[in-house]
Amino acid sequence: MTTEKIKFGTDGWRAIIALDFTVYNVGRVSKGLAEWLFTRTDKPSVVIGHDCRFGGLLFAETAAKTLCANGVKVLLAKGFVSTPMISLGVLLLKATQGVVITASHNPPTYNGYKLKGAHGGPSSPAHIAAVEALIPEEVEIPTNSISYYEEQGLLEYINLEDMYVDYLREKFDFDALNNSPFKLAYDAMYGAGQNVIRRLLPGATLIHCDDNPGFKGQAPEPLDKNLRELAHTVATTPEIKLGLATDGDADRIGLYNGDGEFVDAHNIILLLIHYLHKYKGMTGKVVIAFSVTDRVKKLCEHYGLPVEVTAIGFKYISEIMVTDDVLVGGEESGGIAVKGHIPERDGIYDGLALYEFMNKTGKTLKELCEEVYAIVGHFYYDRHDLHIENDKKNAIIAKAAAGGYDRFGKYTYNRTETIDGIKYHLDNGGWIMLRASGTEPLLRVYAEGNSKEETLDILADVKATIL
Numbered sequence: 001m002t003t004e005k006i007k008f009g010t011d012g013w014r015a016i017i018a019l020d021f022t023v024y025n026v027g028r029v030s031k032g033l034a035e036w037l038f039t040r041t042d043k044p045s046v047v048i049g050h051d052c053r054f055g056g057l058l059f060a061e062t063a064a065k066t067l068c069a070n071g072v073k074v075l076l077a078k079g080f081v082s083t084p085m086i087s088l089g090v091l092l093l094k095a096t097q098g099v100v101i102t103a104s105h106n107p108p109t110y111n112g113y114k115l116k117g118a119h120g121g122p123s124s125p126a127h128i129a130a131v132e133a134l135i136p137e138e139v140e141i142p143t144n145s146i147s148y149y150e151e152q153g154l155l156e157y158i159n160l161e162d163m164y165v166d167y168l169r170e171k172f173d174f175d176a177l178n179n180s181p182f183k184l185a186y187d188a189m190y191g192a193g194q195n196v197i198r199r200l201l202p203g204a205t206l207i208h209c210d211d212n213p214g215f216k217g218q219a220p221e222p223l224d225k226n227l228r229e230l231a232h233t234v235a236t237t238p239e240i241k242l243g244l245a246t247d248g249d250a251d252r253i254g255l256y257n258g259d260g261e262f263v264d265a266h267n268i269i270l271l272l273i274h275y276l277h278k279y280k281g282m283t284g285k286v287v288i289a290f291s292v293t294d295r296v297k298k299l300c301e302h303y304g305l306p307v308e309v310t311a312i313g314f315k316y317i318s319e320i321m322v323t324d325d326v327l328v329g330g331e332e333s334g335g336i337a338v339k340g341h342i343p344e345r346d347g348i349y350d351g352l353a354l355y356e357f358m359n360k361t362g363k364t365l366k367e368l369c370e371e372v373y374a375i376v377g378h379f380y381y382d383r384h385d386l387h388i389e390n391d392k393k394n395a396i397i398a399k400a401a402a403g404g405y406d407r408f409g410k411y412t413y414n415r416t417e418t419i420d421g422i423k424y425h426l427d428n429g430g431w432i433m434l435r436a437s438g439t440e441p442l443l444r445v446y447a448e449g450n451s452k453e454e455t456l457d458i459l460a461d462v463k464a465t466i467l
Contacts, residue, residue: 235260
């Protein structure tokens with residue numbers, strides 16, 4: 001039997017269901033994980049769960065049976081769970097490892113396999129590489145039932161949703177939030193966060209909070225273009241002052257102000273730094289991925305907070321959060337972690353923190369953003385994902401890396417950075433970035449300008465230049 005080498009990308013291994021994401025390949029990855037775990041401890045335990053995607057239970061049980069058959073104790077979540085639930089569960093249950101069967105924000109044809117460390121966040125790049133190196137070409141899929149391993153004491157069922165909801169109740173004053181004059185709308189995008197807001201904020205307006213493994217054909221990524229129903233609901237309902245969305249496994253956030261205007265991750269990171277430092281008196285380093293706006297550096301300079309920039313992939317940020325005192329760690333894609341919580345992206349936690357910010361100050365999200373703009377200035381950001389074949393994608397990146405673009409239409413630049421992808425710092429004060437996706441056949445084009453019109457013009461000139 002010829003098998004392809006399985007590679008973990010920016011955030012886990014992802015592949016198309018039934019093509020490469022198969023029971024057999026999930027078994028291969030789980031066998032490699034079992035081998036690695038026994039190099040770490042003689043009594044490993046793994047928390048396993050799946051999100052709302054097609055085949056989640058089948059693949060989670062395959063991983064569980066393979067690990068159990070190799071002597072690993074498995075704590076298996078009942079029902080679908082979010083990625084933050086797994087990470088929190090690993091930490092609170094003192095497990096060795098966590099596994100989430102999820103493809104996060106990818107299209108519904110995909111599923112995936114994420115690894116979570118004992119610290120309650122993504123496994124480190126070194127640990128992921130070590131597991132990857134041990135994935136065998138062939139594996140024997142266990143034929144015993146899940147109940148067999150339960151009877152043997154190798155498998156135990158756990159309720160991670162209850163654990164997570166109880167944890168959030170300790171972190172936030174839900175009596176105050178439930179009596180807020182600012183009402184909230186929540187779009188789960190048919191993802192794994194759908195039960196949490198229903199339980200904690202019963203007065204919230206809920207959108208796409210039912211189980212639909214195909215996500216109605218829409219990739220569950222919390223971008224403005226994918227959240228038109230939420231935007232419309234907020235814009236046309238006067239009492240709703242905050243629109244919150246989370247992706248398929250609920251670790252990424254999307255946000256709308258009371259006018260139904262999208263508030264991107266750059267602004268969310270800035271707001272969280274502003275809230276935690278100025279209003280709550282918290283300190284620490286700010287860690288951002290390479291694709292995050294430089295306005296974060298400007299805000300941190302204003303507040304005297306150190307900043308560190310990493311390659312793209314939250315595992316790099318989480319690794320720093322384990323060793324350093326980090327206030328906020330965040331990515332452009334909406335994955336953000338904050339001090340006082342686990343070192344993991346968590347869209348619901350971040351949304352609740354900002355909802356709390358609004359309620360404690362009595363200010364709308366728009367007013368709070370203006371406080372930040374008074375320090376860093378107004379800006380506008382957008383990103384276009386170009387779905388192109390891998391050969392063309394790689395050729396564009398190779399040309400950019402070789403200095404093949406001296407300008408993009410009318411826009412000239414004064415310097416470049418290459419931490420992860422190629423970032424061009426424009427003479428107008430904005431920037432452009434080109435980066436190939438690590439999980440899909442697409443090229444991401446990022447741009448920031450001084451206004452919406454300018455940013456869209458930059459993106460148009462970039463596409464005309466590279467395609």
